[in-house]
Amino acid sequence: MTLAGWIFLALAWGFVLGLAGYCVFRTFRDG
Amino acid sequence: MAIARERWATKIGLVLALAGNAIGLGNFLRFPRQAALNGGGAFLVPYFICLLAIGIPLMWVECSIGRMGGRHGRGHTAGMFELLWRHPISKYIGALGLFIPFAVAMYYVFVESWCLAYSYFSLTGSYFGLGSMDEIGHFLAGFQGVEKNQHFSSLLPAYGFFVLTFAMNVAILLGGVARGIERLALWAMPLLFVFAAILMVRVLTLDPPPGAGPDQNVMSGLGFVWNPDFAALANPQVWLAAAGQIFFTLSVGWGIIHTYASYIGPDDDVALTGLSTVSLNEVAEVVLGGTIALTASVVFFGVVQAQAIAGQGSFDLGFHAMPLVMEQIPGGRIFGAMWFLLLFFAGVTSSVALMQPTIAMLREDFGLTRNNAVLVTAGLLFLCANPVIFFLGHGFMDQLDFWAGSFGLLLFGFLEIVVFAWVFGMTRGWAEITHGARLRIPGIFRFVIQWVMPLGMGAILLSWSATNLLPELTLEKVAEIDRPYVLGARLLLVAVLVGYWVAVRTGSRRRAAAAEGAA
Numbered sequence: 001m002t003l004a005g006w007i008f009l010a011l012a013w014g015f016v017l018g019l020a021g022y023c024v025f026r027t028f029r030d031g
Numbered sequence: 032m033a034i035a036r037e038r039w040a041t042k043i044g045l046v047l048a049l050a051g052n053a054i055g056l057g058n059f060l061r062f063p064r065q066a067a068l069n070g071g072g073a074f075l076v077p078y079f080i081c082l083l084a085i086g087i088p089l090m091w092v093e094c095s096i097g098r099m100g101g102r103h104g105r106g107h108t109a110g111m112f113e114l115l116w117r118h119p120i121s122k123y124i125g126a127l128g129l130f131i132p133f134a135v136a137m138y139y140v141f142v143e144s145w146c147l148a149y150s151y152f153s154l155t156g157s158y159f160g161l162g163s164m165d166e167i168g169h170f171l172a173g174f175q176g177v178e179k180n181q182h183f184s185s186l187l188p189a190y191g192f193f194v195l196t197f198a199m200n201v202a203i204l205l206g207g208v209a210r211g212i213e214r215l216a217l218w219a220m221p222l223l224f225v226f227a228a229i230l231m232v233r234v235l236t237l238d239p240p241p242g243a244g245p246d247q248n249v250m251s252g253l254g255f256v257w258n259p260d261f262a263a264l265a266n267p268q269v270w271l272a273a274a275g276q277i278f279f280t281l282s283v284g285w286g287i288i289h290t291y292a293s294y295i296g297p298d299d300d301v302a303l304t305g306l307s308t309v310s311l312n313e314v315a316e317v318v319l320g321g322t323i324a325l326t327a328s329v330v331f332f333g334v335v336q337a338q339a340i341a342g343q344g345s346f347d348l349g350f351h352a353m354p355l356v357m358e359q360i361p362g363g364r365i366f367g368a369m370w371f372l373l374l375f376f377a378g379v380t381s382s383v384a385l386m387q388p389t390i391a392m393l394r395e396d397f398g399l400t401r402n403n404a405v406l407v408t409a410g411l412l413f414l415c416a417n418p419v420i421f422f423l424g425h426g427f428m429d430q431l432d433f434w435a436g437s438f439g440l441l442l443f444g445f446l447e448i449v450v451f452a453w454v455f456g457m458t459r460g461w462a463e464i465t466h467g468a469r470l471r472i473p474g475i476f477r478f479v480i481q482w483v484m485p486l487g488m489g490a491i492l493l494s495w496s497a498t499n500l501l502p503e504l505t506l507e508k509v510a511e512i513d514r515p516y517v518l519g520a521r522l523l524l525v526a527v528l529v530g531y532w533v534a535v536r537t538g539s540r541r542r543a544a545a546a547e548g549a550a
Contacts, residue, residue, distance in 0.1 A: 001250045001251070001253045001254035001257065001258065002254060002258050004072065004258065004259050005071065005072055005253065005254050005257040005258035005259065006257075007072075008071075008072025008073070008075055008257050008259050009072065009253065009257045011075075012072070012075045012079075012317050012321075013317065013318055015079065016310065016313040016314050016317045016318060017314060017318065019306070019309075019310040019313065020307075020310035020311060020313070020314045022310075023303065023306055023307035023310045023311075024307070026303055026307075026469065026470065027042060027043065027046065027303065027307055030303075030469050
């Protein structure tokens with residue numbers, strides 16, 4: 001695994017987990 | 032003919048049901064192959080661009096069309112397209128959203144039953160001891176009835192699992208939207224994520240097998256999927272593969288999301304709901320799907336063989352490579368059962384969705400009760416699924432997958448966005464999408480839906496057709512002995528499509544007559 005591979009993995013995981021977290025937060029906050 | 036429309040009981044149930052429809056076998060088997068074969072981490076650049084430019088906005092479009100249909104008592108795309116475009120032809124275009132899911136269900140339930148069967152085979156250790164990809168391939172072929180061998184002498188076990196799986200689907204659908212589909216999603220989706228998370232941790236902590244080569248470790252496995260090859264970004268085929276993956280993974284262009292969204296309240300949000308569905312699908316695909324199968328394959332078989340497995344197809348990865356991996360890890364029977372059960376959950380939450388549009392049509396247009404609509408749909412589907420089972424080795428299933436599961440949804444997705452953005456019009460379209468929104472959708476998406484999506488999806492449809500359509504039409508890759516079966520499959524597809532056209536024509540007339548009577 002190269003450094004570039006780690007960067008892409010971190011960006012991709014960060015994006016989808018961040019998006020999912022935001023949606024879950026909004027869904028539960030708004031009821 | 033007017034019936035009280037069913038509704039989703041909870042918002043979380045709706046999101047999980049939509050996500051259950053979107054998350055399928057492809058999240059765990061197709062995505063890692065596409066990434067590894069198309070530039071590794073660099074594949075994620077066109078992938079996320081297509082997600083933003085096609086996937087998310089199309090999810091919003093389909094949810095808003097569905098909610099609008101529900102407001103007018105229409106739960107299938109043929110009826111919804113009549114609302115979008117008051118032209119006699121619109122219902123026949125919309126009928127594609129009934130035909131495609133039904134045609135896909137003809138083979139999907141059988142594939143789903145393999146997952147249930149392999150979960151059982153994992154627990155009982157039926158395939159344990161088979162030491163090579165070749166042997167495990169014969170085990171699968173024997174089970175599928177493609178050949179008779181020492182493992183299986185008849186199709187009976189496969190047929191039994193198919194009937195069991197089919198019966199489960201029917202039982203869920205008999206419960207209706209809230210008490211059947213939603214309840215299934217509420218327990219199956221969390222279980223799917225838990226199983227996938229456990230398997231991901233297991234894969235990331237795998238030790239190389241005895242005598243492993245230097246590249247047989249978890250880091251090489253992750254590198255195989257994620258190390259970027261930036262040169263791939265200059266290859267148009269990579270961009271096409273990324274767009275295709277987004278299209279297939281989100282289950283847009285099928286007609287199912289419309290039906291599910293028709294059970295949303297008339298003023299309820301579709302913006303946050305659609306985005307939540309997409310985000311759950313992406314977690315299953317990018318985080319979990321991208322880590323489990325191919326990484327494990329590299330650890331046990333090395334990069335060269337994993338490359339070959341990835342190139343061969345999703346079934347090779349799921350049903351050849353993964354059973355061999357499970358044989359070699361401690362607790363493999365449990366982890367194997369978990370792997371195939373998660374695929375089964377991904378499958379069953381999608382297959383019930385495939386049948387629901389036809390059930391909605393039979394209820395709304397022909398006045399059938401829920402039970403009768405489910406039983407008629409299931410009966411017809413059962414009849415149509417049998418040729419797939421008995422003629423599997425002759426390419427019957429591949430035909431359904433090609434015409435309905437690939438070409439059909441690309442065509443329907445393109446026609447749908449043109450009708451929505453240009454016939455229904457973006458002024459009304461944008462008002463529909465943003466109505467009741469619990470999320471502010473950036474105005475740029477109005478431009479994206481009107482211009483980028485029709486052009487982009489038209490380009491995908493054209494380039495996909497240019498590459499695949501002619502060889503398929505001329506049967507150049509089909510063996511002489513298989514040609515009658517392939518033509519039979521096409522005849523069946525045409526019969527089903529014509530059947531739907533007749534049904535939507537009759538349904539439209541009955542609706543018009545009922546409206547006149549009411550007036």
